[in-house]
Amino acid sequence: MFGIHDLALFIISGLLLNITPGQDVAFIVSRGAAFGWRKGMVAALGVGTGCFVHVFAAALGLSAILATSATAFTVVKLAGAGYLIWIGLSVWRSGGENGEANPIQYHKVSLRRLFIQGFLTNALNPKVALFFMAFLPQFVSPDSPAKPLAFLTLGVIFTVNGTMVNFGYAWFAARAAALFNGGGRFTAWIKRAAGTLFIGLGIRLAMAERI
Structure with a gap:
């Protein structure tokens, strides 16, 4: 269909890549541990929606711009890095005082905010766009007349x-947090660890080079 081949291998490879922890997984785990599995899943939906931005970009050939234009890559890269660092600082501030999670902040985080955070975490990462441009063509015949649909x-x-x-x-992060008293010191520790991780990811993305 549409010139797609080795679909089973594509699915298996994709699952292995998705299981591998990365920037998106770190965000989802931190949200699930801090706010429960429902809000963690909303964050995951946001990440998935952001991923569609890169899917459409690959289909339309826009990812090639990031691969060939140093200026475009740098602009998107710095925007993504700045956003990750901002998330990290925000998570640190929400950790409460004296090792205790802030219950007011805990309940005030909206589903909409978590969804948007997840969306931007993925959509502003140019490495994801370049990944799709490199990965997807391997499973599409070069002579396919319907490459965008493929x-x-x-x-x-x-x-x-x-x-x-x-x-x-x-779900796993939420369950683990519940076992360790998710509303107390464990959640505060998770938030600070996640905040530090996101600041580090932001710095790494800012220093990233094009593939």
Whole structure:
């Protein structure tokens, strides 16, 4: 269909890549541990929606711009890095005082805010766009007359499977937090660890070079 080949290998490879912890997983785990599995899954939906930005970009050929234009890559890269650092600082501030989580902040975080955070965490990462541009063509015949549809199909499969995996991460993180008294010191520790991680990821992204 649309010139797609080795679909089973694509699915298996995609699942292995999705299981591998990275920037998106770190965000989802931190949200699930801090706010429960429902809000963690909303964060995962935001990440998945952000992934569709890169899927459509790959299908339309826009990812090639990031690969060939140093200016475009740098602009997107710095925007993403700044956003990750901002999230890290925000998570640190929400950790409460004296090792205790802030219950007011805990309940005030809206589903909409978590969704948007997840969306931007993925959508502003140019490395994801370059990944799709490099990964998807390997499973599409060079002479396919419908490459954009093939890229869209593979991208949707990858993103849906990845979202299911991320749902699992959100649930697991929430359960682990509950076992260790998620509303107290454990949650505060998770927030600060996650905040530090996101600041580090932001700095790493800011220093990233094009593939």
